[in-house]
Amino acid sequence: MDFEPLGLATDLVILTVRDGRLQVLLIRRGIAPYQGRWALPGGFVRPDEDLETTARRELAEETGLSSDRIHLEQVATYGAPDRDPRGRVVSVAYLALVPDLPAPTAGSDAASAHWINTTDVDAGSLAFDHQRILADAVERARAKLEYSPLATAFCPPEFTISELRGVYEAVWGTPLDPRNFHRKVTKTTNFVEPVGSTTTRDGGRPAQLFHRGTATTLHPPMTRG
Amino acid sequence: MDFEPLGLATDLVILTVRDGRLQVLLIRRGIAPYQGRWALPGGFVRPDEDLETTARRELAEETGLSSDRIHLEQVATYGAPDRDPRGRVVSVAYLALVPDLPAPTAGSDAASAHWINTTDVDAGSLAFDHQRILADAVERARAKLEYSPLATAFCPPEFTISELRGVYEAVWGTPLDPRNFHRKVTKTTNFVEPVGSTTTRDGGRPAQLFHRGTATTLHPPMTRG
DNA sequence: ATAATAGTGTCTATAAGACAATATGTA
DNA sequence: TACATATTGTCTTATAGACACTATTAT
Numbered sequence: 163m164d165f166e167p168l169g170l171a172t173d174l175v176i177l178t179v180r181d182g183r184l185q186v187l188l189i190r191r192g193i194a195p196y197q198g199r200w201a202l203p204g205g206f207v208r209p210d211e212d213l214e215t216t217a218r219r220e221l222a223e224e225t226g227l228s229s230d231r232i233h234l235e236q237v238a239t240y241g242a243p244d245r246d247p248r249g250r251v252v253s254v255a256y257l258a259l260v261p262d263l264p265a266p267t268a269g270s271d272a273a274s275a276h277w278i279n280t281t282d283v284d285a286g287s288l289a290f291d292h293q294r295i296l297a298d299a300v301e302r303a304r305a306k307l308e309y310s311p312l313a314t315a316f317c318p319p320e321f322t323i324s325e326l327r328g329v330y331e332a333v334w335g336t337p338l339d340p341r342n343f344h345r346k347v348t349k350t351t352n353f354v355e356p357v358g359s360t361t362t363r364d365g366g367r368p369a370q371l372f373h374r375g376t377a378t379t380l381h382p383p384m385t386r387g
Numbered sequence: 388m389d390f391e392p393l394g395l396a397t398d399l400v401i402l403t404v405r406d407g408r409l410q411v412l413l414i415r416r417g418i419a420p421y422q423g424r425w426a427l428p429g430g431f432v433r434p435d436e437d438l439e440t441t442a443r444r445e446l447a448e449e450t451g452l453s454s455d456r457i458h459l460e461q462v463a464t465y466g467a468p469d470r471d472p473r474g475r476v477v478s479v480a481y482l483a484l485v486p487d488l489p490a491p492t493a494g495s496d497a498a499s500a501h502w503i504n505t506t507d508v509d510a511g512s513l514a515f516d517h518q519r520i521l522a523d524a525v526e527r528a529r530a531k532l533e534y535s536p537l538a539t540a541f542c543p544p545e546f547t548i549s550e551l552r553g554v555y556e557a558v559w560g561t562p563l564d565p566r567n568f569h570r571k572v573t574k575t576t577n578f579v580e581p582v583g584s585t586t587t588r589d590g591g592r593p594a595q596l597f598h599r600g601t602a603t604t605l606h607p608p609m610t611r612g
Numbered sequence: 613a614t615a616a617t618a619g620t621g622t623c624t625a626t627a628a629g630a631c632a633a634t635a636t637g638t639a
Numbered sequence: 640t641a642c643a644t645a646t647t648g649t650c651t652t653a654t655a656g657a658c659a660c661t662a663t664t665a666t
Contacts, residue, residue, distance in 0.1 A: 165392050165393055165394045165395075166395075167390050168390055168395055170391075170393055170395075207466070208391075209391050209468075209475070210468045211468065212466065212467055212468060213466040213477075236463055236464065238461055239461065239479050241395070241432070241437065241438040241479070242438075243434075243435045243437060252395060252438075252477075254464050254466070322645090323645080323646090324644075324645080339629070339630075339631085340645080340646095341630095341631080341645090341647080341648095342628075342629060342630080342631095344645075344646065344647090345646085345647080345648095346627090348646095349627095360637095362637060362638075362644095365637085365638075365642095365643055365644060366636080366637065366642080366643035366644025367635060367636040367637050367638095367643075367644050367645045367646080368636065368637055368644090368645080369644075369645055370645085370646090382628095385627095385628075547618090548619090549617075564656070564657075564658085565617085565618080566618090566619075566620080566621095566657095566658080567655075567657080569618075569620090570619085570620080571655085573619095585618095585664095587665080589616095589617065589618090590616055590617060590664085590665075591615080591617025591618065591663080591664065591665080592616080592617050592618040592619080592662060592663040592664050593617090593618075593663065593664060594617075594618055594619090595619090607653090607655095610654095610655070610656095612656095
């Protein structure tokens with residue numbers, strides 16, 4: 163079969179929660195097109211490479227995170243004929259959720275990589291159609307926090323209920339009642355499991371440490387304020 | 388830029404509810420590979436054609452439905468290197484929800500097209516990775532019925548609450564209490580609007596006719612039995 | 613009248629959201 | 640001690656689900 167000339171790429175929306183804010187990893191483009199503009203990390207799919215393999219490779223290159231325990235999911239595919247001035251390039255967007263990294267952007271390409279508050283990304287400031295991709299991915303993350311235990315993907319392996327609440331507040335951009343949140347999380351079956359130890363790293367009374375439970379969907383779901 | 392040889396296609400999961408069952412439109416393949424096997428309708432994206440444009444074109448070819456009011460949404464993209472024996476073909480899957488058609492498969496290619504109960508599609512009976520695509524699309528439809536008014540996409544422009552309930556029961560594969568369902572639908576804001584007239588086409592006491600309301604998400608959501 | 617479906621009312625258990633009160637650490 | 644955060648409890652309101660009951664047509 164002969165095919166039309168076409169490029170296939172993946173773009174990554176890598177989200178984390180730092181300083182109580184939802185942040186995204188962006189790259190300052192060094193070359194045209196859109197030179198000097200912020201863009202999502204991404205690259206072309208190699209021959210014989212699966213789409214998710216490409217995404218994981220790029221995630222490792224940008225963040226140094228090569229673990230397959232990092233949450234990565236496909237969001238959507240963008241293929242408007244004129245979305246890339248270099249030619250027809252179709253991009254499969256992936257969403258990655260990573261914990262607050264002790265060594266941020268430890269990867270190779272990382273000289274130009276920065277964590278940016280998602281609320282600070284102005285309309286029209288990103289290259290290509292990346293503004294739209296970012297918006298779709300953030301909305302996906304917001305929705306999944308309701309009915310999946312995905313918020314734990316932003317946390318270290320052991321976390322307190324307060325820290326988990328901080329994730330929800332950052333992603334949803336809304337304050338939550340600490341007391342109702344605590345009761346709800348601990349009553350939702352298999353959302354979190356107590357580790358048995360406590361920490362005072364958040365100040366105040368020592369808080370129990372939890373790790374992620376076995377649930378894949380939350381019953382009942384968490385509700386957005 | 389030069390690109391690796393690569394094909395870009397869209398595949399369609401066209402769902403309807405007929406005879407109280409969730410059915411999918413499948414094509415009997417006339418040529419290799421997978422000659423004689425059932426497959427999802429689909430085809431290659433033309434140069435300068437947007438992905439959704441391709442999907443709508445194929446939807447019209449297979450069903451005769453060219454209206455842009457037909458619900459069509461992207462599900463996911465499948466790109467395993469060996470998913471097509473003819474070479475590297477990446478497929479963007481779309482989900483279409485259509486009402487029970489008075490003239491089924493009125494399109495051109497339609498000689499080999501048939502509505503099949505989704506529950507009758509046996510493991511391994513579909514070409515390529517279409518079994519997986521179908522499963523993903525059906526799960527998407529099931530999930531969206533909970534928090535969106537999408538069930539109305541399976542109904543004619545004017546429908547009764549019973550008919551709407553039949554959609555939920557067919558897609559979810561579970562019976563629902565007619566009385567609680569009625570109250571819930573009519574109390575959910577802007578889910579449905581009464582037309583003002585009634586029909587006896589379902590037998591028994593005349594039922595009010597409704598059309599779809601303005602809501603895009605349901606508050607509160609419908610709950611799966 | 614009888615059958616069939618439409619639609620309303622009522623009751624109970626569960627969950628959401630507001631917020632008081634208590635617990636246990638650090639400065 | 641004062642302060643900060645954790646955790647439990649209580650109350651009100653809303654919703655889910657079960658199910659009795661009434662309403663309106665066709666035959």
